Amino acid sequence: MTNRESDGQHFDVIAVGAGMAGLYLLKKLRDAGFSAVALETADDVGGTWYWNRYPGARCDIESLDYSYSFDPELEKEWQWSERYATQPEILRYLQFVANRYDLRRDIRFSTRVDRASWDEDAGLWRITTDNGDRITAQFYVMATGCLSMPKEPDVPGVDRFGGPIYFTNRWPHEGVDFSGKRVAVIGTGSSGIQSIPLIAEQASQITVFQRTANYAAPANNGPVRREHREQLEEDRNAYREGARWSRAGVPISGSTEPFFSVEPGERMRRLEAGWTRGDLLTINSSFADLVVNAAANFEVQEFFRDKVREKVLDPLTAEDLCGKDFPLFSKRLCLETNYFETFNSPKAKLVNLHRTPIKSITEAGIDTSAESMEFDAIVFATGFDAMTGAIVAVDIRGRDGIELKNVWAEGPKTYLGLSVHGFPNFFTITGPGSPSVLSNMAVSIEQHVEWITAALEHLRGEGFHSIEATSAAQESWVTHVNDYANLTLYPQANSWYMGANVPGKPRVFLPYIGGVDRYRQVCDDVVKRDYLGFEQVGNAGSRCNDGVIRPVKPDVQLLLELLASLDQPPLDSLTPEAARQQMEASAAQRPPGPEVDEIIDGILPGPAGELDYRLYKPAIPGLAPIVIYFHGGGWVLGHASSDEPFCRYLCAESNALVISVNYRHAPEARFPAAVDDAVAAVNWIAANAEFLGGDSHNIAVAGWSAGANLAAVVCQLALAHDGPAIKGQLLITPVTDGDFTRPSYRDNAEGYILTRSLMEWFWDHYCDVDDRHDPRASPLRAQSLTGLPPAMVVTAELDPLRDEGNAYADALKAAGVQVQHLQAAGQIHTSLLAVDAIMTSDNTRRLMKDALIGFLR
Ligand code: FAD
Numbered sequence: 001m002t003n004r005e006s007d008g009q010h011f012d013v014i015a016v017g018a019g020m021a022g023l024y025l026l027k028k029l030r031d032a033g034f035s036a037v038a039l040e041t042a043d044d045v046g047g048t049w050y051w052n053r054y055p056g057a058r059c060d061i062e063s064l065d066y067s068y069s070f071d072p073e074l075e076k077e078w079q080w081s082e083r084y085a086t087q088p089e090i091l092r093y094l095q096f097v098a099n100r101y102d103l104r105r106d107i108r109f110s111t112r113v114d115r116a117s118w119d120e121d122a123g124l125w126r127i128t129t130d131n132g133d134r135i136t137a138q139f140y141v142m143a144t145g146c147l148s149m150p151k152e153p154d155v156p157g158v159d160r161f162g163g164p165i166y167f168t169n170r171w172p173h174e175g176v177d178f179s180g181k182r183v184a185v186i187g188t189g190s191s192g193i194q195s196i197p198l199i200a201e202q203a204s205q206i207t208v209f210q211r212t213a214n215y216a217a218p219a220n221n222g223p224v225r226r227e228h229r230e231q232l233e234e235d236r237n238a239y240r241e242g243a244r245w246s247r248a249g250v251p252i253s254g255s256t257e258p259f260f261s262v263e264p265g266e267r268m269r270r271l272e273a274g275w276t277r278g279d280l281l282t283i284n285s286s287f288a289d290l291v292v293n294a295a296a297n298f299e300v301q302e303f304f305r306d307k308v309r310e311k312v313l314d315p316l317t318a319e320d321l322c323g324k325d326f327p328l329f330s331k332r333l334c335l336e337t338n339y340f341e342t343f344n345s346p347k348a349k350l351v352n353l354h355r356t357p358i359k360s361i362t363e364a365g366i367d368t369s370a371e372s373m374e375f376d377a378i379v380f381a382t383g384f385d386a387m388t389g390a391i392v393a394v395d396i397r398g399r400d401g402i403e404l405k406n407v408w409a410e411g412p413k414t415y416l417g418l419s420v421h422g423f424p425n426f427f428t429i430t431g432p433g434s435p436s437v438l439s440n441m442a443v444s445i446e447q448h449v450e451w452i453t454a455a456l457e458h459l460r461g462e463g464f465h466s467i468e469a470t471s472a473a474q475e476s477w478v479t480h481v482n483d484y485a486n487l488t489l490y491p492q493a494n495s496w497y498m499g500a501n502v503p504g505k506p507r508v509f510l511p512y513i514g515g516v517d518r519y520r521q522v523c524d525d526v527v528k529r530d531y532l533g534f535e536q537v538g539n540a541g542s543r544c545n546d547g548v549i550r551p552v553k554p555d556v557q558l559l560l561e562l563l564a565s566l567d568q569p570p571l572d573s574l575t576p577e578a579a580r581q582q583m584e585a586s587a588a589q590r591p592p593g594p595e596v597d598e599i600i601d602g603i604l605p606g607p608a609g610e611l612d613y614r615l616y617k618p619a620i621p622g623l624a625p626i627v628i629y630f631h632g633g634g635w636v637l638g639h640a641s642s643d644e645p646f647c648r649y650l651c652a653e654s655n656a657l658v659i660s661v662n663y664r665h666a667p668e669a670r671f672p673a674a675v676d677d678a679v680a681a682v683n684w685i686a687a688n689a690e691f692l693g694g695d696s697h698n699i700a701v702a703g704w705s706a707g708a709n710l711a712a713v714v715c716q717l718a719l720a721h722d723g724p725a726i727k728g729q730l731l732i733t734p735v736t737d738g739d740f741t742r743p744s745y746r747d748n749a750e751g752y753i754l755t756r757s758l759m760e761w762f763w764d765h766y767c768d769v770d771d772r773h774d775p776r777a778s779p780l781r782a783q784s785l786t787g788l789p790p791a792m793v794v795t796a797e798l799d800p801l802r803d804e805g806n807a808y809a810d811a812l813k814a815a816g817v818q819v820q821h822l823q824a825a826g827q828i829h830t831s832l833l834a835v836d837a838i839m840t841s842d843n844t845r846r847l848m849k850d851a852l853i854g855f856l857r
């Protein structure tokens with residue numbers, strides 16, 4: 001580290017903020033031997049718990065969990081008085097922590113950071129504060145909190161009001177006495193829902209202006225639950241470790257059962273149990289799919305609405321208080337105490353702003369479209385410019401003077417929610433793109449602080465003076481964060497998670513929804529892979545292992561996790577018969593695919609006996625265009641209906657008659673039996689098209705994997721031997737060459753269902769080594785590809801067969817064939833066909849059916 005600390009104005013690290021994050025960061029840095037200072041606008045520690053002093057302010061994660069876990073001694077010294085502690089108690093706790101570790105000596109209070117700029121030549125950050133301080137540091141960390149920048153009051157006329165205006169997130173330290181006062185409260189998020197019942201107790205009248213009704217569960221607060229305390233004390237380390245590796249930072253296990261797979265009585269029992277328990281997580285964790293399945297979510301919304309209808313006496317008010325406008329959980333669920341009951345009091349009134357919007361705040365009160373109301377005080381519980389607000393409020397300039405605010409103009413871009421490309425030695429704690437607000441923040445804060453401190457120690461140990469995320473790593477992380485969010489119902493809500501609460505803010509899902517556990521694994525993996533995606537620079541040179549930490553699409557990852565949990569033997573360790581049974585059992589679990597008009601099973605003559613086929617008929621009059629489809633399964637597995645969901649999809653979406661034909665399988669019938677059967681099937685179908693209900697002049701072929709190999713070969717043979725005219729070929733992750741030396745066989749050898757060794761097993765069963773250069777086995781080896789039908793070749797990034805598929809597409813193009821070549825990022829060999837199961841491949845499937853429609857037009 002540098003030696004410029006002598007004037008007291010240079011530090012190894014400057015942290016902004018002395019809330020839960022800033023305090024722990026100071027402690028960790030000091031323990032690790034770094035000089036550090038925290039700069040804090042407030043005149044004391046506490047952050048959130050310093051500012052949000054409104055009546056009723058409490059945590060909504062149980063206090064035993066919402067506490068530091070880094071020091072077991074600290075845990076023993078502090079006892080929480082309630083399950084959900086009040087703001088004063090949490091503030092006292094953070095003050096206790098600051099005192100216990102003597103942290104205040106490293107904090108400059110009443111100091112707001114206004115500007116921070118990276119000085120490339122000096123290799124340090126220059127910080128300017130509102131006190132005129134000029135401080136420098138090698139590293140600069142924003143511990144400024146996700147919910148610390150109040151949202152500007154965006155109600156017209158706010159400056160006109162003659163009486164006092166209060167903001168829940170900047171509440172007066174001396175408190176407010178509302179006795180005998182007519183009070184207006186605007187906002188019904190967590191802050192409104194917590195404060196309204198207590199304000200109502202004092203006020204002579206309370207009028208609540210509600211724009212969007214929220215879902216709220218009862219807090220059922222009380223003393224710390226005995227079993228909870230016992231669970232923690234029994235094995236503190238295991239408990240805390242469980243939290244660190246849990247989905248939301250609280251050690252409860254989630255159900256793997258989808259809502260509708262559970263019998264209705266049991267569903268209700270679980271919902272009631274969650275309701276009685278009174279927390280944010282139990283109901284959501286009681287089923288696997290409440291944030292992805294709209295129908296399931298709706299059922300649970302109904303449960304919440306019925307509870308409101310039970311509590312609130314006036315039916316119209318009850319209806320207005322029912323959350324309806326957005327999926328449950330897609331805004332933070334609120335925990336309430338007496339909130340709904342408050343509206344049974346004659347002094348409480350609810351104004352539904354959807355029905356009667358605010359026209360203006362006036363000198364005496366508030367005018368809505370329906371009436372003028374007078375108030376003695378107005379309370380704004382209107383929330384925050386969350387996650388990015390406090391960060392971009394500081395003028396942060398990175399390399400070449402680039403402004404963070406501009407870099408983030410269309411939404412924040414970070415690597416891991418920890419760092420930003422173009423901003424060396426800059427970190428954000430619980431930044432956008434990390435689990436942060438979707439988790440118990442105590443756990444997420446500790447994880448970030450520990451990760452950052454370890455990174456600084458690593459740099460010091462290795463002689464590097466700077467670290468910066470690469471552009472590629474950052475881009476891929478942003479994609480991963482968005483991909484995850486888009487699998488869920490969250491983006492449907494106008495929430496602060498989406499930036500939708502602040503006028504003009506880009507609509508981007510801000511936190512990472514993959515879970516605390518998966519995220520922690522990502523961060524650990526980055527470190528293990530020598531800070532993958534970070535450039536580390538020292539006097540002796542730089543080091544950068546650039547790359548993508550999670551290339552696989554999130555739903556594909558979930559599928560892989562599910563399969564791993566089943567712990568099935570690898571197919572290539574089984575006999576072909578056992579492998580067939582295992583594959584059949586997995587196939588039975590798939591969604592069936594869309595409805596088609598009719599499904600007919602039939603038999604056609606093959607060169608060595610009958611071949612069965614399954615025909616999927618579209619609901620169109622007259623003769624339909626024909627798609628002859630060959631199933632996958634490495635020439636060893638599968639049958640005419642083994643790719644059924646995808647065949648149904650192609651039929652329903654392209655209005656083609658899809659005929660999936662079976663062929664003889666290896667090892668019972670080795671190469672070229674499957675080819676001979678495929679050729680015979682195409683000839684027979686072309687000759688009998690009308691009988692089947694299809695148009696003999698309008699035939700395309702399609703196939704997946706080994707089936708795509710057959711489809712490609714059939715096109716070559718039909719051309720060479722004057723076979724039927726084929727108008728197009730859809731080749732999905734095709735086998736095109738019996739050569740295992742291409743990089744994709746190395747990069748994707750394991751971990752993505754189709755492994756290198758399974759592919760070797762397939763080839764060994766199918767084809768002698770000597771025959772593998774035969775173009776009927778390896779169509780890429782054909783002498784000429786000229787004149788072949790137009791093709792769509794689809795390859796998956798994380799597939800051992802990727803490169804041979806790409807090579808075939810290139811070779812077709814080089815031979816003058818019209819080719820659409822689609823390379824599906826983040827997909828695996830099996831995921832492109834996963835209709836209604838893998839959403840991230842929906843678009844690829846759409847393009848495939850469009851290509852077929854194009855061939856058959
Ligand atoms: P903060 O506590 O927000 O601290 C950031 C500090 O940075 C502030 O003190 C601020 O003054 C300072 N700062 C910001 N900008 C500057 C600047 N430019 N210069 C100097 N100083 C600056 N999370 C949970 O997990 N469970 C809960 O139950 C829970 N309840 C909450 C209740 C409320 C009312 C709110 C608003 C949030 C709640 N949260 C909860 C989220 C909560 O913000 C975090 O749990 C946690 O307290 C954040 O700590 P922090 O140190 O990261 O940020």
Ligand code: NAP
Nearest residue numbers: 058059060154187188189190191192211212332381382383
């Ligand atoms: P919030 O959830 O964003 O709620 C703000 C409320 O104000 C919403 O009802 C919003 O309506 C309304 N609003 C905003 N602008 C308005 C306008 N111009 N006119 C009318 N209504 C307007 O903010 P919050 O309640 O402060 O909570 C923010 C987050 O802090 C929470 O989600 C939670 O994470 C944390 N928090 C936790 C607790 C706890 O229980 N521990 C307590 C408080 C806060 P719309 O919904 O229509 O935008």
